[in-house]
Amino acid sequence: MTDTVAHDPTMAAIGAAVERGRQGETDSARRQLAELWETIGPVGDPLHRCTLAHYLADLHTDPAQALVWDIRALDAADALTEARVQSHHASLHVAGFYPSLHLNLADNYRLLGSFDAAAEHIAAARDHAGALADDGYGRLIRTAIDEVGAAIDRRSTRRRDSAPSPS
Numbered sequence: 001m002t003d004t005v006a007h008d009p010t011m012a013a014i015g016a017a018v019e020r021g022r023q024g025e026t027d028s029a030r031r032q033l034a035e036l037w038e039t040i041g042p043v044g045d046p047l048h049r050c051t052l053a054h055y056l057a058d059l060h061t062d063p064a065q066a067l068v069w070d071i072r073a074l075d076a077a078d079a080l081t082e083a084r085v086q087s088h089h090a091s092l093h094v095a096g097f098y099p100s101l102h103l104n105l106a107d108n109y110r111l112l113g114s115f116d117a118a119a120e121h122i123a124a125a126r127d128h129a130g131a132l133a134d135d136g137y138g139r140l141i142r143t144a145i146d147e148v149g150a151a152i153d154r155r156s157t158r159r160r161d162s163a164p165s166p167s
Contacts, residue, residue, distance in 0.1 A: 006088050010040065010048045018055045026166040030059045042072075047084055050076035050097065057104060058164040063111035070104045077101055095131035099141050102128060107148045113157050122149045 013036055021029030033056045040048045050073050057069035077097045085092045106121035125145045132138035147160055159165075 008088060010036065010045070011051065011088065014048070014052050014055065021055070021059050021166065026059055030056065030166075033059070045084075046076045046079040046081075047088055049073075050080060050101075054101065054104070057108075059166045061166055063108040067105070067108040067112070070101065070108055074101045074105060093131065095128065096133075098128035099125045099132055099145065103141060103145055103148060106152065107144075107160070107163060110148060110152050111157055111159065115152055115155055118148075118152045122152055 014033065017029045017032040017036065020032065033052055037049075037052055037056070040052065042049070053069045053073035053076060057066040057073065060066040060069065077094065080094045080097070082094055085094050102121045102125035106118045106125060109115075109118035109121060122145065125141075126149070129142055129145060132141055144160075144162065147162060151158070151160065
C-alpha cells in the first residue's frame, strides 16, 4: 500500500464540491453535495457518506440543519472499517475521524442551547483526541475542542469566530 490516494470518482466529486464551497460558491456546493447524497444513499459506501455529510454540515449556517448532517457523518463513521479507509489512503485511520465528528456535534448542540448533549459530545471528542497526529490539523482540532468546551461551560450559544463557516 502506498501513501497515494486511490482513484475514487465519488470522493473526487465530493472534493470538487467542497472546493467550490471554499471558493464562496456555497449554494452550488450544497446543491452538488445533496445530489451526490441522492446517488450514494443512506446505506451507501460509509466513507462516501461520512465525508460528504461532514463537509455538507459545514455549508449550513443553521445549526439544526448542520446537526442533521453531522449525525449522518458520525453514523457513517461507525459503519466504516479500517480496511475501507486505508483502501482510499494508507495514512488514514477511522479513529482519527472521531475527534472532529464529535466536536462538530458538540458545537451544533451548543449553538442550539442543548448543553447536556453538547457536553457528552465534547467529552467524546476529548476521549478520541489521542488518535490525532501532532501536526497542524491535530492542533487545530484540539484547540477547537478546548474552545467549544469552554463555550459549553459558559453556556454560550454564540458562534465561535474560529468555527468553519459556509462563506
